[in-house]
Amino acid sequence: MSTDTATPEGQYRVVVNDEEQHSLWPLRTDPPAGWVPTGFVGTREECSAHIDRVWPDIRPLSLRRRLAGDAA
Structure with missing residues (x-):
């Protein structure tokens, strides 16, 4: 038996936020x-x-923008 609780199939999705940070999230949940x-x-x-x-x-x-001198 698998200990992966993401989904019965163990599937994930890659998600990103407005800071362009990436993460993985269980497919069965929003x-x-x-x-x-x-x-x-x-x-x-x-x-x-x-x-x-x-x-x-x-x-x-x-942070990348600030270090590059881009105020946007």
């Missing part, structure tokens, strides 16, 4: 307020690998 699905769904390992590929700079968007 993400929390402020987080939206990116469209990527898979196992915990697949989602983690996807996040590693698409989010190389884990600093929040506001």
Whole structure:
């Protein structure tokens, strides 16, 4: 028996917030307020690998902008 409680199938979705921070969330539940699905769904390992590929700079968007001198 699997100990993965995400779903019976162990599926997750990748979600992102307005600071471009990524996370994985159980597929069977809605993400929390402020987080939206990116469209990527898979196992915990697949989602983690996807996040590693698409989010190389884990600093929040506001910090990246501030350090780049962009006041936007």
